[in-house]
Amino acid sequence: MDEHEVREWIRRVKNGTLSRRHFIEAMMGLGLTAPMATQMLVSAGVARAQPKPVGFTPTRRGGGGRLRLLWWQAPTLLNGHFATGTKDQDASRPVYEPLAAFDPDGNFVPILAAEIPTHQNGGLSRDGKTVTWRLKKDARWHDGKPFTADDVIFTWEYAADPATAAVTVTAYRDIERIDRVDDHTVKAVFKEPRAFWYDAFFGVRGYILPRHLFSAYKGANSRNAPQNLKPIGTGPYKLVDFKPGDSARYEINPNYHVPNRPFFDVIELKGGGDTTSAARAVLQTGEFDFAWNMQVEWDVLRRLEQGGKGKVLNTTTGNIEHVQLNQTDPWTEVDGERASVKTKHPIFHDLKFRQALALLVDRATVAEELYGPTGQATGNFLNAPARFRSRNTKWEFIVDKANRLLDEAGYRRGPDGVRLTKDGKRIKLLFQTSTNSLRQKNQAIVKQACAKGGIEVELKSVTASVFFSSDPANADTYSHFYADLQMYNTTMTSPDPQWFMNQFLSTEVAQKANKWAGRNPTRWRNEEYDKLWNAAEVEFDPLKRAAQFIQMNDLVVNNVVVIPENWRNRPAAVNLKLGGMELSGWDSDLWHIAYWHREA
Amino acid sequence: MPKYVLRRVLISIPVLVGISIVLFSVLALAPGDPFEELATNANVPPEVAQRLRAQFGLDDPLPVRYVRWLTALARGDWGFSFQSRMNVDQLILQRLPVSLFVLGSAYLLALALALPIGILSAVRPYSIFDQIATTLAFIGFSLPTFFTGLLFILVFSIWLDWLPFIYRADIDATGWRWLAEHARQAIMPVAVLGLFEGATLTRFVRTSVLEVIRLDYVNTARAKGLSEARTIGKHVVRNALIPVVTVVALQCPTIFAGAVVTEQIFRVPGIGSLLIAAILASDTPVVLAITFVYSVLVVAFNLIADVIYGWLDPRISYA
Numbered sequence: 001m002d003e004h005e006v007r008e009w010i011r012r013v014k015n016g017t018l019s020r021r022h023f024i025e026a027m028m029g030l031g032l033t034a035p036m037a038t039q040m041l042v043s044a045g046v047a048r049a050q051p052k053p054v055g056f057t058p059t060r061r062g063g064g065g066r067l068r069l070l071w072w073q074a075p076t077l078l079n080g081h082f083a084t085g086t087k088d089q090d091a092s093r094p095v096y097e098p099l100a101a102f103d104p105d106g107n108f109v110p111i112l113a114a115e116i117p118t119h120q121n122g123g124l125s126r127d128g129k130t131v132t133w134r135l136k137k138d139a140r141w142h143d144g145k146p147f148t149a150d151d152v153i154f155t156w157e158y159a160a161d162p163a164t165a166a167v168t169v170t171a172y173r174d175i176e177r178i179d180r181v182d183d184h185t186v187k188a189v190f191k192e193p194r195a196f197w198y199d200a201f202f203g204v205r206g207y208i209l210p211r212h213l214f215s216a217y218k219g220a221n222s223r224n225a226p227q228n229l230k231p232i233g234t235g236p237y238k239l240v241d242f243k244p245g246d247s248a249r250y251e252i253n254p255n256y257h258v259p260n261r262p263f264f265d266v267i268e269l270k271g272g273g274d275t276t277s278a279a280r281a282v283l284q285t286g287e288f289d290f291a292w293n294m295q296v297e298w299d300v301l302r303r304l305e306q307g308g309k310g311k312v313l314n315t316t317t318g319n320i321e322h323v324q325l326n327q328t329d330p331w332t333e334v335d336g337e338r339a340s341v342k343t344k345h346p347i348f349h350d351l352k353f354r355q356a357l358a359l360l361v362d363r364a365t366v367a368e369e370l371y372g373p374t375g376q377a378t379g380n381f382l383n384a385p386a387r388f389r390s391r392n393t394k395w396e397f398i399v400d401k402a403n404r405l406l407d408e409a410g411y412r413r414g415p416d417g418v419r420l421t422k423d424g425k426r427i428k429l430l431f432q433t434s435t436n437s438l439r440q441k442n443q444a445i446v447k448q449a450c451a452k453g454g455i456e457v458e459l460k461s462v463t464a465s466v467f468f469s470s471d472p473a474n475a476d477t478y479s480h481f482y483a484d485l486q487m488y489n490t491t492m493t494s495p496d497p498q499w500f501m502n503q504f505l506s507t508e509v510a511q512k513a514n515k516w517a518g519r520n521p522t523r524w525r526n527e528e529y530d531k532l533w534n535a536a537e538v539e540f541d542p543l544k545r546a547a548q549f550i551q552m553n554d555l556v557v558n559n560v561v562v563i564p565e566n567w568r569n570r571p572a573a574v575n576l577k578l579g580g581m582e583l584s585g586w587d588s589d590l591w592h593i594a595y596w597h598r599e600a
Numbered sequence: 601m602p603k604y605v606l607r608r609v610l611i612s613i614p615v616l617v618g619i620s621i622v623l624f625s626v627l628a629l630a631p632g633d634p635f636e637e638l639a640t641n642a643n644v645p646p647e648v649a650q651r652l653r654a655q656f657g658l659d660d661p662l663p664v665r666y667v668r669w670l671t672a673l674a675r676g677d678w679g680f681s682f683q684s685r686m687n688v689d690q691l692i693l694q695r696l697p698v699s700l701f702v703l704g705s706a707y708l709l710a711l712a713l714a715l716p717i718g719i720l721s722a723v724r725p726y727s728i729f730d731q732i733a734t735t736l737a738f739i740g741f742s743l744p745t746f747f748t749g750l751l752f753i754l755v756f757s758i759w760l761d762w763l764p765f766i767y768r769a770d771i772d773a774t775g776w777r778w779l780a781e782h783a784r785q786a787i788m789p790v791a792v793l794g795l796f797e798g799a800t801l802t803r804f805v806r807t808s809v810l811e812v813i814r815l816d817y818v819n820t821a822r823a824k825g826l827s828e829a830r831t832i833g834k835h836v837v838r839n840a841l842i843p844v845v846t847v848v849a850l851q852c853p854t855i856f857a858g859a860v861v862t863e864q865i866f867r868v869p870g871i872g873s874l875l876i877a878a879i880l881a882s883d884t885p886v887v888l889a890i891t892f893v894y895s896v897l898v899v900a901f902n903l904i905a906d907v908i909y910g911w912l913d914p915r916i917s918y919a
Contacts, residue, residue, distance in 0.1 A: 076881075077684045082685070084635070084683065084881075165652050165655060167641070169644075169648060170645055205643070228684075228685055228686075243694055243769060244681070244683070244691060244694075245683070245691075245877050247768065247769065247770050247869065268768070268772075272867050272873060272877065273864065273865075277753075277865075281765070281766055284758060285757055285758060285765070287757075288766070463631070465632040466632065469632055470633050470635060470638070476631075491641070493643050499643050517646030517649075
């Protein structure tokens with residue numbers, strides 16, 4: 001079934017000749033998930049049959065007592081626009097809200113918006129430049145002032161100002177202006193048509209700030225805002241007390257704009273410590289109700305789960321643990337930099353060699369032994385949301401096939417069994433990653449298989465704080481990539497792959513000229529890829545756009561620029577009686593906090 | 601005496617400046633980047649980190665940064681944390697009470713154990729009591745706190761389920777309940793630290809008392825018919841404890857610095873956990889402030905210990 005056929009089916013659902021159920025069943029038969037099929041209908045303007053069923057509908061606000069949350073990294077400030085890491089985004093989420101959030105399938109859920117802008121309701125213009133938001137009228141700031149269009153406009157001005165140095169600037173800087181239509185309607189006009197419009201005011205990048213409190217602290221003065229530590233928001237909870245680097249306490253907002261919500265009266269969020277004992281406090285002793293991001297070896301988690309107080313929930317994300325192949329020569333210096341784009345990698349320029357290497361990565365063992373249910377083996381770099389996942393790639397681990405490929409390509413084995421390059425040099429690759437017990441085990445698995453293929457691999461591990469640092473003077477960072485191979489996890493923070501896929505653009509090559517701040521450490525350059533990426537930026541047909549990203553993924557995978565290894569989940573430890581979390585890999589773990597509840 | 605103190609204070613000024621130069625350069629040369637999280641996030645353009653670096657003055661040459669830091673410090677400005685963008689002195693003051701409470705209680709516990717046990721062991725050396733006390737003391741200071749901490753958690757939190765193993769500074773209760781909750785969660789960290797310190801101190805007290813108890817004037821006191829209790833209490837312990845007082849005085853600065861390992865295990869929000877978090881996040885102003893205050897305290901308490909020593913032991917004079 002091709003794109004046109006799917007379109008025809010959607011048209012039939014639209015004019016009523018095909019039932020929604022039939023459509024969804026047919027799509028599921030093709031291997032799609034039900035939410036994705038629904039998403040296809042939504043983007044085509046076919047309304048949802050009914051809202052998602054909610055398991056628990058309280059008749060009054062509050063009465064739930066205390067909710068205890070445990071984050072093993074402690075929040076240090078409570079302004080999402082300055083967040084260094086999810087801990088800060090999460091800790092400010094009970095207080096601040098975006099206009100819309102992302103549910104587990106990447107669908108849009110209105111929070112401070114009255115409805116999601118679509119083509120059908122006139123919210124999205126045909127030229128792809130204008131987004132009109134209708135806002136909720138009954139929302140108020142915790143200090144009693146009403147929430148209005150001015151706050152939304154101010155949030156844009158604040159975050160887009162380069163002097164503010166907000167981490168959310170990319171979401172806002174391409175908006176040319178925002179018009180105030182009335183008290184509760186705004187019209188955002190982008191400088192250029194933009195397919196990925198659902199970035200500004202969405203999810204963790206969309207927290208709306210109160211204009212009346214922040215207007216004096218825009219730009220270079222932003223550090224001094226007292227609200228960076230004592231936020232006043234519109235959210236279901238008010239901040240009572242915050243100790244940076246330790247804990248935050250919230251109490252219920254009696255005037256929250258959703259009736260009968262939230263359920264808990266008090267939230268205590270404790271930060272710091274280590275992951276394993278955090279898992280223990282939820283799963284085994286029940287001292288806490290929820291612990292975030294359980295990056296613990298899975299057999300440890302499994303043993304703790306037998307404590308009977310809690311369970312581990314795995315949330316789908318787009319995060320990908322992958323091996324990168326340096327496309328430039330890290331061993332030759334040109335104009336004062338190694339791995340210059342003027343060079344070619346002496347061995348990796350041969351596609352056959354790269355393919356053989358991909359055959360030598362034992363993804364199944366890595367998945368089973370190291371990640372367990374917290375990840376799965378994959379052949380794709382782009383895995384989620386489902387509509388962007390390629391079905392054209394495959395992965396296998398066959399040492400014999402790799403050996404055959406290398407023999408055919410003319411890499412003879414030397415006297416010690418290690419293969420030689422075509423001009424007779426021993427092949428030895430340097431493989432670097434950050435220091436982390438899982439990654440070192442993973443490196444060893446790759447090294448072992450490569451030895452069977454006649455390739456010697458030298459392993460190197462660099463402390464995480466150095467490996468991921470942006471220090472241009474340190475040659476051990478992942479962006480310098482002065483090695484043949486390297487491995488790490490790229491996180492996908494938005495359900496749209498536009499930013500995620502920029503790490504293969506030729507304009508993003510990390511090099512001396514940009515102090516190695518570019519996003520593309522492999523330094524792969526491909527015109528076709530660049531064209532696809534640019535086209536996707538202005539492609540408004542969701543099906544065509546998905547096809548473009550699938551093509552990009554296939555280019556990267558089939559050219560073996562990277563070897564995707566493990567598609568990782570975000571595991572959380574949750575008390576058995578806690579419900580309503582709707583944990584989403586595209587948003588903060590606390591995005592649905594107003595609906596959390598405890599079963600009796 | 602005042603002249604001696606003045607001389608020591610004046611000498612300590614260049615010492616502290618030297619320490620500050622070393623601390624500053626070591627931290628500036630250490631690898632790591634306060635904006636690491638931003639650098640790996642594809643959604644954050646590199647300009648943001650570059651602008652923050654410029655805004656926070658991280659791009660200036662090292663001597664310029666040092667002079668700026670020192671002059672600000674002379675005006676009482678400790679700078680601000682890169683992580684929370686809050687003033688460093690406020691951040692430290694927020695953590696200080698917890699550290700003082702936990703470490704102060706631990707030291708009191710240590711003294712309460714070490715003094716009687718050490719003295720009794722020395723009075724009856726190689727008796728059954730001494731053998732047991734010595735064995736326990738050896739075990740006590742041989743086991744690192746990260747091990748005893750985990751052991752306590754295993755026994756008291758997981759097997760017996762008596763005590764919480766996560767310390768909360770923010771307890772929403774008042775009156776007796778507040779006090780009881782605080783006491784309950786402080787038991788394990790205080791015990792871990794107190795027993796460790798107590799073990800070391802016991803050995804110290806024992807040695808010190810043993811040295812004095814063999815002296816001739818003690819025999820004289822006994823010969824003149826003083827009761828054993830009076831001999832030990834008035835004549836032996838008073839002299840034997842002079843070196844112990846010095847040791848305790850020299851330990852005082854560590855109460856400020858917190859107990860890094862124990863605080864981390866029990867998630868006690870004290871100075872020690874602030875320091876370790878700041879080091880991990882390359883939050884240099886915070887690391888610098890804590891280490892520098894610690895150095896000042898070490899220098900100051902060295903002086904205090906010397907002065908106390910002279911006052912307690914008239915044989916020593918600082919003329």
